[in-house]
Amino acid sequence: MTSNERPEETGYFPLFIDLWKKKILVAGAGNIAARRIAVLAQFGADITVVAPEISETVRELSGRSQINILCKPYEPDCCKGMYMVLAATDNRELNAKICQDGHDEGAIVNNASDKIQCDFYFPGIVKRGADVIGVNAGGSSHGRARQLRERIEKL
Numbered sequence: 553m554t555s556n557e558r559p560e561e562t563g564y565f566p567l568f569i570d571l572w573k574k575k576i577l578v579a580g581a582g583n584i585a586a587r588r589i590a591v592l593a594q595f596g597a598d599i600t601v602v603a604p605e606i607s608e609t610v611r612e613l614s615g616r617s618q619i620n621i622l623c624k625p626y627e628p629d630c631c632k633g634m635y636m637v638l639a640a641t642d643n644r645e646l647n648a649k650i651c652q653d654g655h656d657e658g659a660i661v662n663n664a665s666d667k668i669q670c671d672f673y674f675p676g677i678v679k680r681g682a683d684v685i686g687v688n689a690g691g692s693s694h695g696r697a698r699q700l701r702e703r704i705e706k707l
């Protein structure tokens with residue numbers, strides 16, 4: 553995503569895009585996937601989750617929102633027709649392959665285990681109705697992004 557000459561303080565421009573009914577694939581259904589599904593569901597996305605093991609949190613989320621669960625290992629067909637693909641399995645090689653497949657299908661992709669392979673970074677989010685604040689720390693300190701989001705949440 554970045555070139556070596558790019559100063560870190562350049563930062564990333566926040567795009568606020570409409571996810572209403574957009575088809576999003578989340579590969580993996582563990583801690584990180586659950587955190588991201590919980591956020592995406594608030595924006596009305598049409599979410600499909602694929603993983604051989606589905607965490608309790610993801611199951612609970614699917615009970616509350618329109619989330620399609622495929623309880624099986626990821627396969628390339630899962631990327632067909634997707635607007636966005638999030639690779640959040642615990643296998644780095646597989647995550648890289650998922651991003652490649654997503655690109656082949658014309659999707660924008662995010663790899664939770666490798667920032668270099670992200671078309672966009674997943675933000676920390678504070679949402680009150682249609683008022684949305686997205687936090688990004690430039691990819692260098694994920695803990696700082698979390699702290700910032702927590703501070704904003706208290707305002």
Ligand SMILES: C[C@@]1(CC(=O)O)C2=NC(=C\c3[nH]c(c(CCC(=O)O)c3CC(=O)O)Cc3[nH]c(c(CC(=O)O)c3CCC(=O)O)/C=C3\N/C(=C\2)[C@@H](CCC(=O)O)[C@]3(C)CC(=O)O)/[C@H]1CCC(=O)O
Pocket residue numbers: 587588662663664665666667668670672673674675676677687688689690691692693694695697698699701702
């Ligand atoms: C904002 C947030 C959204 C979310 O994830 O929901 C988010 N990371 C969060 C937390 C967090 N992530 C990690 C830790 C463990 C401690 C640590 O490493 O510090 C913690 C702390 C924690 O969980 O408390 C580990 C980690 N993260 C990335 C990698 C891979 C890499 O760097 O290549 C690894 C190593 C994985 C491994 O070990 O294999 C990559 C990315 N994480 C990003 C987003 C993107 C831009 C981040 C930015 O703004 O700079 C980026 C670049 C790409 C992306 O994933 O989109 C969320 C806060 C949510 C909130 O609380 O609001």
Ligand SMILES: NC(=O)c1ccc[n+]([C@@H]2O[C@H](COP(=O)([O-])OP(=O)(O)OC[C@H]3O[C@@H](n4cnc5c(N)ncnc54)[C@H](O)[C@@H]3O)[C@@H](O)[C@H]2O)c1
Pocket residue numbers: 579580581582583584585602603604605606607624625626640641642643644646663664665694
């Ligand atoms: N970006 C971030 O903020 C951040 C933070 C911490 C960790 N991570 C990275 O995120 C990834 C996931 O971490 P986690 O804590 O959610 O892991 P986890 O162990 O909780 O979950 C892993 C999930 O991957 C699924 N999986 C395994 N093989 C699969 C396959 N073939 N097809 C589909 N799904 C498969 C499992 O069934 C499980 O649901 C790791 O690669 C980790 O390095 C990213």
